[in-house]
Amino acid sequence: MAVTTDPQRLAYIATQSADARVNVELQTEEMTLNLGPQHPATHGTLRIVARLDGEQVVWADVVCGYMHRGYEKLTEVRTYPQITTLVNRIDWLSSFANEVPFILAAEKLMEIEAPPRAQYIRTILFEMARIANITLFIGTMGADLGAVTPVFYAFRDREHVLNQIEGVTGGRFHPNFDRIGGLKDDLPRGWIDETKAVMVRIREFCDELEELLMGNDIFQARTRGIGVIPAEVGLSYGLSGANIRGSGVDWDLRRDQDLPLAWKDLDWKVWTHPDGDSFSRFWVRLQETREATKMVDQMVDGLPAGPIQAKVPRIIKVPAGEAWVHTENPLGEMGYYVVSQGGLGPFRCKIRSASFNNISVLPWVLRGVYVPDIITILASLYFILGDIDR
Amino acid sequence: MSSAETETAEAEQAPEVDTAPEVDTVRQQQLDELSGVLGDAVVGSHIHAGDLWVRVRREDWRRTVEACKGLGYDFFCFLSGLDWMPSAPNPEDAETLSVEPEAEEDEAPAPEPAEGAGEQQHDEATPAGAVATEDTTPETDGDEGGWKTGWGGGETRFQVFARLLSTRRGVGVTLKADLDDDEPRLASIHDVYSGADWHERETWEMFGFVFEGHPHLTHIYLPGEFEGFPLRKDFPLLSREVKPWPGIVDVEDLPPAEEARQDAAIQAAAGEGEQQPEEGG
Numbered sequence: 001m002a003v004t005t006d007p008q009r010l011a012y013i014a015t016q017s018a019d020a021r022v023n024v025e026l027q028t029e030e031m032t033l034n035l036g037p038q039h040p041a042t043h044g045t046l047r048i049v050a051r052l053d054g055e056q057v058v059w060a061d062v063v064c065g066y067m068h069r070g071y072e073k074l075t076e077v078r079t080y081p082q083i084t085t086l087v088n089r090i091d092w093l094s095s096f097a098n099e100v101p102f103i104l105a106a107e108k109l110m111e112i113e114a115p116p117r118a119q120y121i122r123t124i125l126f127e128m129a130r131i132a133n134i135t136l137f138i139g140t141m142g143a144d145l146g147a148v149t150p151v152f153y154a155f156r157d158r159e160h161v162l163n164q165i166e167g168v169t170g171g172r173f174h175p176n177f178d179r180i181g182g183l184k185d186d187l188p189r190g191w192i193d194e195t196k197a198v199m200v201r202i203r204e205f206c207d208e209l210e211e212l213l214m215g216n217d218i219f220q221a222r223t224r225g226i227g228v229i230p231a232e233v234g235l236s237y238g239l240s241g242a243n244i245r246g247s248g249v250d251w252d253l254r255r256d257q258d259l260p261l262a263w264k265d266l267d268w269k270v271w272t273h274p275d276g277d278s279f280s281r282f283w284v285r286l287q288e289t290r291e292a293t294k295m296v297d298q299m300v301d302g303l304p305a306g307p308i309q310a311k312v313p314r315i316i317k318v319p320a321g322e323a324w325v326h327t328e329n330p331l332g333e334m335g336y337y338v339v340s341q342g343g344l345g346p347f348r349c350k351i352r353s354a355s356f357n358n359i360s361v362l363p364w365v366l367r368g369v370y371v372p373d374i375i376t377i378l379a380s381l382y383f384i385l386g387d388i389d390r
Numbered sequence: 391m392s393s394a395e396t397e398t399a400e401a402e403q404a405p406e407v408d409t410a411p412e413v414d415t416v417r418q419q420q421l422d423e424l425s426g427v428l429g430d431a432v433v434g435s436h437i438h439a440g441d442l443w444v445r446v447r448r449e450d451w452r453r454t455v456e457a458c459k460g461l462g463y464d465f466f467c468f469l470s471g472l473d474w475m476p477s478a479p480n481p482e483d484a485e486t487l488s489v490e491p492e493a494e495e496d497e498a499p500a501p502e503p504a505e506g507a508g509e510q511q512h513d514e515a516t517p518a519g520a521v522a523t524e525d526t527t528p529e530t531d532g533d534e535g536g537w538k539t540g541w542g543g544g545e546t547r548f549q550v551f552a553r554l555l556s557t558r559r560g561v562g563v564t565l566k567a568d569l570d571d572d573e574p575r576l577a578s579i580h581d582v583y584s585g586a587d588w589h590e591r592e593t594w595e596m597f598g599f600v601f602e603g604h605p606h607l608t609h610i611y612l613p614g615e616f617e618g619f620p621l622r623k624d625f626p627l628l629s630r631e632v633k634p635w636p637g638i639v640d641v642e643d644l645p646p647a648e649e650a651r652q653d654a655a656i657q658a659a660a661g662e663g664e665q666q667p668e669e670g671g
Contacts, residue, residue: 065611073620077630108439238466238585251557322540339540352468360588
């Protein structure tokens with residue numbers, strides 16, 4: 001047998017065999033990693049079962065329902081005004097924003113509209129709920145990636161927003177303030193000036209966090225190019241909110257539909273980012289928080305005078321029919337499909353919550369990612385457990 | 391309130407002018423476009439308050455959804471089911487809704503996605519339930535098995551409905567399809583819109599509709615051993631069976647004097663608000 005002595009040829013054989021050995025070694029036995037239901041990164045009780053090959057996910061599935069409360073069934077045995085109490089608890093970080101589309105759906109069926117002042121106050125509280133919600137996201141996204149400071153700043157500054165919401169509604173988390181035809185109460189005295197000061201603080205918070213996180217090399221390295229969701233995939237999965245705008249789709253239900261709320265009168269911008277990765281989703285949310293503070297400023301300045309409640313019968317019976325109303329909630333598109341048969345309560349109420357669809361993309365997007373990136377992707381898709389499980 | 395129920399054939403020749411004075415050209419165009427592609431698959435449609443409902447034949451469900459995707463409806467909102475079996479018209483009458491005898495039968499084992507034999511056990515309870523509730527809801531239409539149906543019409547107890555949206559045109563459509571009462575089956579659309587995957591699983595566990603071609607029709611919210619289909623109208627809500635809803639007191643009529651006083655207060659507040667310049671409150 002001829003033995004080659006050509007050094008070049010020997011080197012080639014050595015590399016080939018090294019490659020072959022590496023390939024064999026990489027074919028490790030698969031293991032299953034169970035993430036949750038109690039894992040800090042799931043912010044509640046969500047379970048992810050991932051089959052791993054080494055450090056890479058080959059297959060992942062999501063197990064939810066640990067907090068399913070059956071709201072769709074419960075709506076069928078409650079009256080319309082009582083349902084706001086239930087829907088408050090769907091996305092519990094921005095409860096007021098959950099009430100609005102439901103009340104709008106009932107109003108659409110009754111063919112009434114809230115007076116302009118009520119529409120403005122609704123929109124103000126809606127945007128403040130958004131700020132309270134996304135402020136916390138900005139903090140927890142840092143915490144999930146190992147940066148501990150932002151979450152303290154987030155809780156500190158969210159407190160001011162919650163105080164303002166409490167000032168109007170009496171409830172920090174569950175306002176239950178929206179009524180068919182208007183609102184429970186008007187704004188308290190002195191609230192507008194306080195709110196403006198709080199909005200300045202929130203803008204400072206955004207600047208601070210932008211420097212703390214987005215300027216950080218580790219943060220950039222862990223989010224850029226991680227969990228890329230192309231626009232067509234996102235749309236097909238029904239991703240909404242900042243998740244779809246982070247994939248470059250210029251779609252915002254505040255701007256792109258006609259609702260009896262104040263957004264149409266305001267000067268604001270819809271932010272999008274073309275990359276579709278975890279960083280872009282974070283970036284879009286940060287910009288949206290800033291945009292929301294500007295909206296609140298404009299609305300408190302231009303607040304129309306007048307009543308806050310339209311004339312509605314004391315016993316609310318909604319005429320028979322079907323209505324679908326969806327709004328751009330902090331987590332994405334939230335909608336209610338209300339079927340009425342003329343009774344005191346809905347015959348059927350389908351609740352479309354944003355997180356359910358946002359999370360359903362996980363099996364697709366987790367394929368092939370590394371274990372630490374699971375956490376990044378979960379954090380950047382941003383979900384609230386109550387919004388998945390309803 | 392328009393209750394105009396236009397079958398497609400009628401809709402093309404005469405949009406009912408008396409109930410809808412201005413024709414919604416955008417929705418009408420959407421409808422024309424869809425019926426152009428689908429032909430006689432469209433069995434009912436309705437346009438109301440800036441929204442469009444289209445009801446198609448069950449066999450054409452998948453073809454309809456594919457056609458919609460082709461027409462630029464790129465965003466998937468939701469898919470769910472409807473059970474038109476009459477329930478108590480309002481919570482007051484919840485206790486009069488009889489569910490006791492058939493409740494046992496209703497909790498038959500959940501059928502496997504592949505087989506439909508288990509389904510029939512469920513629907514044995516249906517006629518009894520319908521009869522029992524008929525006298526509590528005298529205002530039902532009488533035809534179509536004694537229950538009301540929603541916009542776009544319907545001939546069966548069960549319907550599946552889905553909402554699609556076009557982000558480019560900013561318009562949406564609600565699609566509906568009637569299902570067989572005894573064996574609610576339908577083609578899956580999970581590979582047309584990936585988001586439908588979880589929604590079909592949810593609809594399967596809540597209503598018992600079988601989506602043919604779905605790869606893993608398993609429980610998503612409820613525990614694996616759960617029996618029955620909770621969102622069907624004949625599934626009893628046990629807490630209400632034990633104790634009627636105490637919150638009903640909330641909606642009792644006010645005494646006329648109090649009603650008048652509150653009306654006056656609202657009127658006064660409205661008048662006052664108009665005079666006042668804008669002020670925090």
